[in-house]
Amino acid sequence: MNAGTLFGLCGAALVGLGLYGLITHPEPLRKILAFNLLGSGVFLLFGVIARRSAGAGLGGDPVPQAMVITAIVVAFAATAMAVALVLRLLQETGRATLNADNPESTSTDKGNS
Amino acid sequence: MTLPSIFDIGLVILMLGIGASAIIVRNAFAAVITFVVYGLLLSLAWVRLSAIDVALTEAAIGGGMTGMLLLGAVAPLRLAKTDGARTSLPVRLATGVLCALIAASLAIAILFPPETILTLAPTVMENLAQTGLGNPVAGVLFVFRALDTLLEKVVLLLALLGVWSLAPDSVWGGIPGLRIYARPNSTLTFLAQLLPPVGVMVAIYMCWVGAKEPGGAFQGGTILAAMWLLVIIANLKSAPSIDQSWLRLLLVFGPAIFLVIGIAGIVMANAFLAYPSGYAKPLIVVIEFALTVSIAIALAMLAAGPPERVRQQ
Numbered sequence: 001m002n003a004g005t006l007f008g009l010c011g012a013a014l015v016g017l018g019l020y021g022l023i024t025h026p027e028p029l030r031k032i033l034a035f036n037l038l039g040s041g042v043f044l045l046f047g048v049i050a051r052r053s054a055g056a057g058l059g060g061d062p063v064p065q066a067m068v069i070t071a072i073v074v075a076f077a078a079t080a081m082a083v084a085l086v087l088r089l090l091q092e093t094g095r096a097t098l099n100a101d102n103p104e105s106t107s108t109d110k111g112n113s
Numbered sequence: 114m115t116l117p118s119i120f121d122i123g124l125v126i127l128m129l130g131i132g133a134s135a136i137i138v139r140n141a142f143a144a145v146i147t148f149v150v151y152g153l154l155l156s157l158a159w160v161r162l163s164a165i166d167v168a169l170t171e172a173a174i175g176g177g178m179t180g181m182l183l184l185g186a187v188a189p190l191r192l193a194k195t196d197g198a199r200t201s202l203p204v205r206l207a208t209g210v211l212c213a214l215i216a217a218s219l220a221i222a223i224l225f226p227p228e229t230i231l232t233l234a235p236t237v238m239e240n241l242a243q244t245g246l247g248n249p250v251a252g253v254l255f256v257f258r259a260l261d262t263l264l265e266k267v268v269l270l271l272a273l274l275g276v277w278s279l280a281p282d283s284v285w286g287g288i289p290g291l292r293i294y295a296r297p298n299s300t301l302t303f304l305a306q307l308l309p310p311v312g313v314m315v316a317i318y319m320c321w322v323g324a325k326e327p328g329g330a331f332q333g334g335t336i337l338a339a340m341w342l343l344v345i346i347a348n349l350k351s352a353p354s355i356d357q358s359w360l361r362l363l364l365v366f367g368p369a370i371f372l373v374i375g376i377a378g379i380v381m382a383n384a385f386l387a388y389p390s391g392y393a394k395p396l397i398v399v400i401e402f403a404l405t406v407s408i409a410i411a412l413a414m415l416a417a418g419p420p421e422r423v424r425q426q
Contacts, residue, residue: 007125007158008220009125011219012216012220023212024200033135033136037132040155043167051162059163059164061233063258069167069331070254072171072174075175076174076178077273080272081272081275084275
């Protein structure tokens with residue numbers, strides 16, 4: 001087994017781990033963290049595919065590598081947005097949960113009125 | 114078994130172990146710290162996959178910046194009421210089976226690659242000589258797929274607009290509250306005085322060398338952002354209020370330069386985002402430097418979060 005395949009299997013396992021955390025964790029912050037783990041697994045899979053299609057004296061295909069760089073930056077932007085949303089939810093309702101069944105969650109709009 | 118393969122196996126075991134503990138551990142603070150360590154290990158994996166540019170980006174943004182962002186959110190959320198309801202055991206078991214299935218199917222796709230493997234590497238190398246760049250990844254980012262890179266900058270600005278718009282009306286245009294409750298002690302102040310000059314030099318070098326070697330605007334911009342945040346956290350300088358016009362001008366400066374050069378390409382080189390032959394490298398270096406400034410400010414402001422207090426007049 002070469003290094004590429006090994007890291008590819010690692011990426012596949014990370015996708016599974018991240019997805020498990022995303023579904024089972026009740027806290028939104030942990031869901032965001034798990035989603036980042038899932039994303040990094042996907043990037044790693046993409047990197048392994050880039051490694052596999054190496055050619056022209058390069059260690060890997062530069063097109064997927066450039067796309068992964070773009071993806072990492074966009075993932076950070078999305079994470080920042082998600083964290084800001086969770087903290088705003090906390091500010092508005094005093095709670096940080098995505099459970100909509102709770103009657104307390106019908107809070108009045110304090111900040112933007 | 115050769116030494117590199119032992120290293121790779123150890124690295125994969127460490128990554129999976131630390132990744133799993135970031136998911137399993139109960140304490141959110143521990144989970145975030147674990148995630149930062151995971152990010153650093155992941156960048157080692159990128160080095161092993163011969164993707165140095167990606168490794169630098171992952172270490173700076175994926176591990177460092179994301180870790181700081183999550184860390185800032187742990188403290189306020191720790192006091193929050195949670196439902197206390199953990200997902201029930203049958204649901205967790207079912208989820209585990211589902212996720213294992215997904216991981217297994219991805220693993221099968223990796224273990225049995227297609228017969229013919231498509232690659233764009235030779236095409237990139239053929240056309241790279243015309244651009245005068247030495248780094249193929251920079252070539253893809255700023256020449257062959259320049260539109261992606263331009264739009265990505267727009268995404269950063271849109272995300273920042275989204276984060277800012279979450280501020281309550283009363284503090285709109287105010288100062289972002291960095292949600293780090295570190296007591297400014299002598300070590301932190303010392304580091305915040307010692308590191309930024311070095312960091313600024315490294316960032317400029319990283320940006321300059323990006324045309325030839327691994328590095329570039331993203332990595333340089335992230336280091337600049339980190340240095341700025343360090344100074345703000347150590348309370349040596351306050352974060353700027355978001356209604357300052359210099360801040361907003363610098364935020365759009367990089368994408369605007371990129372766009373102007375791109376539109377000039379319609380006249381000069383017959384295509385949007387094309388560079389006139391012979392001038393590609395100088396133009397790309399100008400774009401990279403302008404973008405580094407804008408990326409640094411956008412990343413730092415994204416990490417700082419929405420405004421939380423009004424500026425003292």
